[in-house]
Each structure stands twice: as C-alpha cells, then as structure tokens.
Amino acid sequence: MRFTETWTPATVVAMRDLTPGIREFLLRPEAAAASPYPVGSHIQVGVTIDGRPETRSYSLVSEADPQGYRIAVRRAAESRGGSRYMWSLEPGARLAITLPTSLVQLDWTRRHVCLVAGGIGITPIVGAAQALARRNIEVTLHYAVRSRGDAAYLDELEALLGRRLIVYASDGNNRLDLCAVFAALPQDAMTLFCGPMRMLDAARRAWESAGRPMTDLRYETFGSSGLLPTEAFRVRLRQEGVEIVIPHDRSMLDVLNDAGHEVMSDCRRGECGVCALDVIDVDGAIDHRDVFFSARERQESRxxxxxxxxxRGTITVDTLRRADTI
Ligand code: FES
Structure with missing residues (x-):
C-alpha cells in the first residue's frame, strides 16, 4: 500500500492532561471539517526539534469526531524531541498535519475480538473498542500499564466496556499473562495489539504457541520503542566508503537523506519496508523497531x-545511491 501524504494546516483547539505524563490534543484542520477515518488511523504532525523541521506520527484516538483529530502524546524521557515539542504547545498553536491513513484491518465478521494495549498503545485501541462495541461484536480489552495512575481513558473505557475492560498494573503485582489470555479465547477470535516492541514480541510468541494463525494477530507499535536504549550509533556506507554518525535524537533515514544519500521511504513508521537497507556487517547490535520484518528476519538482521x-556500535549497509548520480 502506498501512503499518500496530503498536508494541511491545523490549529490546537483544546488540550487536557489525561495522566501526569499523557496529554491529549484536539487538532482542527483549517480547510474543512475533520474527515471520517477507519479504525487504527494515524496522522503525521510537523514538529520542530532544535530548529529543524521533522515529522512525528500519532494514532488518532476515538472514532471520527467532526470537531477535529484527537491525539495523545506521552512525555517521554527517552524522547527524540517530538513529545517535548508537542508538550510545549499552547491552545491556538498552528501545526501542519496530514490526513489520516490506516494499515490496520479488522475483520468485522468475527464474533469476538480481543484488544491488547500497552501504555500509550491505548490510543488506537480506544477507537477500535468503540467501533466493535457499536457493531455488537464481543470485545475484551486487556490494558497493561506500569501503575493504574498511568492509564489514560479509563473512565471512557469503563463506561463503554464495563467488566470487559481488564487493567493490569505491574506495580500492583497484576501482570498481563498473554499466554493465558490467548489460550482462553474462542477459536475464531482475532486480536488487535498496540504496545511497545518488547510486549509485541511476547504477544507474537504467545499467539504462535497458542496455535493461532498469525494473520489473526494484527498489531501496531511505535518507532520510539526498542529493546536497546536510544543512543547515537555509526553507519558505514560500503559503496561510498564513508561513515556517518546517527545522533540519538534523529532517525537514520533523515540523517542519510540530509547527507545526500537517497533512501526511499513511505510510511516512516516501520510498517511498509520501503526504507529497508541491506546490512553487510554489524559491529554491535541492531535494534529492530519495525513491524514489517518477521521475527526470523529480525534475528537474521540482513x-x-x-x-x-x-x-548500538557500527553497522555497515549497502544499496545506497548518491543523489547526485541519479
Ligand atoms: S518507510 Fe515504511 S518502514 Fe520505513
């Protein structure tokens, strides 16, 4: 699927703190009313980091709302700058945003859908829960957080789902056991997951060991979530014979393109694989944060x-072409 990016100016019309670390923003596009969008949609938002324009991707919360697009941003200590910028905004601030797109496909013919959210991964799950409940599909939401005070949208979700909302707070010794959850699901159930990479890996393993078809586990994660700390690393370009440092707060894609080496991209969220580069050598470790490659491909790290x-360390990659030779 090709992502079309149509940018439009928007205004921050309202903000509210959902938890001490999560702030919701209502963004109203200036040209027209917010258009309807499918479950699992996200928008890109233009942010400014150290005076540099960058984009960040945020899931839309709730089903379509004519008032605007609702996103929620966690203030992340390991932030590359996007959440810091968003939290610096005041009502009335103007931004550039894209129209919503979605890669998540739910099968509306299922009788039971299991939703699993980890932390800020609750954002696309809220709209899915609303859409499923509205269609009278049996839905259960398993929501894992560090502590109950970190859980956003609890009131809305409790009103919507009642006992079918189960919150797991790891500081309350109430941990989510994905193997047990998946083992108890009806045979035709499918699951929609959104959470950090480590939790996604656990979900994929649990789903597989429950003997369920992988196509029935749909998922999203976020690019800021990896298995290793976010730190600077080096990329050696084999053909060009140069080495480039990727700072902790920038993506490899942006740094290589800014240095004049063309790397194609599309979703910029680790979903489509368009930006994939061949890895020749790894002196350190790769932290795969995409959802495009299979577990085996990620292990092979080709x-x-x-x-x-x-x-971490230095990786050598191939198949880059200099922009000036094209
Ligand atoms: S641009 Fe889609 S995975 Fe990187």
Whole structure:
C-alpha cells in the first residue's frame, strides 16, 4: 500500500492532561471539517526539534469526531524531541498535519475480538473498542500499564466496556499473562495489539504457541520503542566508503537523506519496508523497531528499516545511491 501524504494546516483547539505524563490534543484542520477515518488511523504532525523541521506520527484516538483529530502524546524521557515539542504547545498553536491513513484491518465478521494495549498503545485501541462495541461484536480489552495512575481513558473505557475492560498494573503485582489470555479465547477470535516492541514480541510468541494463525494477530507499535536504549550509533556506507554518525535524537533515514544519500521511504513508521537497507556487517547490535520484518528476519538482521530502527556500535549497509548520480 502506498501512503499518500496530503498536508494541511491545523490549529490546537483544546488540550487536557489525561495522566501526569499523557496529554491529549484536539487538532482542527483549517480547510474543512475533520474527515471520517477507519479504525487504527494515524496522522503525521510537523514538529520542530532544535530548529529543524521533522515529522512525528500519532494514532488518532476515538472514532471520527467532526470537531477535529484527537491525539495523545506521552512525555517521554527517552524522547527524540517530538513529545517535548508537542508538550510545549499552547491552545491556538498552528501545526501542519496530514490526513489520516490506516494499515490496520479488522475483520468485522468475527464474533469476538480481543484488544491488547500497552501504555500509550491505548490510543488506537480506544477507537477500535468503540467501533466493535457499536457493531455488537464481543470485545475484551486487556490494558497493561506500569501503575493504574498511568492509564489514560479509563473512565471512557469503563463506561463503554464495563467488566470487559481488564487493567493490569505491574506495580500492583497484576501482570498481563498473554499466554493465558490467548489460550482462553474462542477459536475464531482475532486480536488487535498496540504496545511497545518488547510486549509485541511476547504477544507474537504467545499467539504462535497458542496455535493461532498469525494473520489473526494484527498489531501496531511505535518507532520510539526498542529493546536497546536510544543512543547515537555509526553507519558505514560500503559503496561510498564513508561513515556517518546517527545522533540519538534523529532517525537514520533523515540523517542519510540530509547527507545526500537517497533512501526511499513511505510510511516512516516501520510498517511498509520501503526504507529497508541491506546490512553487510554489524559491529554491535541492531535494534529492530519495525513491524514489517518477521521475527526470523529480525534475528537474521540482513536488512534494517532506516525510518525507525537503530543500532548500538557500527553497522555497515549497502544499496545506497548518491543523489547526485541519479
Ligand atoms: S518507510 Fe515504511 S518502514 Fe520505513
């Protein structure tokens, strides 16, 4: 699927703190009313980091709302600058945003859908829960957080789902056991997951060991979530014979393109694989943060998605072409 990016100016019309670390923003596009969008949609938002224009991707919360697009941003200590910028905004601030797009496809013919959210991964799950409940599809939401005070949208979700909302707070010794959850699902159930990479890996393993078809596990994660700390690393370009430092707060994709080496991209969220580069050598470790490659491909590390994945140490990559030779 090709992502079309149509940018439009928007205004921050309202903000509210959902938890001490999560702030919701209502963004109203200036040209027209917010258009309807499918479950699992996200928008790109233009942000400014150290005076540099960058883009960040945020899931839309709730089903379509004519008042505007609702996103929620966690203030992340390991932030590359996007959440810091968003939290610096005041009502009335103007931004550039794209129209919503979605890669998530739910099968509306299922009788039971299991939703699993980890932390800020609740954002696309809220709209899915609303859409499923509205269609009278049996839905259960398993929501894992560090502590109950970190859980956003609890009131809305409790009103919507009642006992079918189960919150797991790891500081309350109430941990989500994905193997047990998946084992108890009806045979025709499918699951929609959104959470950090480590949790996604656990979900994929649990789903597989429950003997369920992988196509029935749909998922999203976020590019800021990896298995290794977000730190600077080095990329050696084999053909060009140069080495480039990727700072902790920039993506490999942006740095290589800014240095004049063309790397194609599309989703910029680790979903489409368009930005994948051949990996020749790894002196350190690759932190795959995409959802495009399979577990085996990630283990083999023959390719890396430059838009979200990172590394520790130095990696050597290939198939780059200089922009001035094209
Ligand atoms: S641009 Fe889609 S995975 Fe990187």
């Amino acid at each position: 390719k890396i998605c430059a838009c979200v994945s990172r590394a």
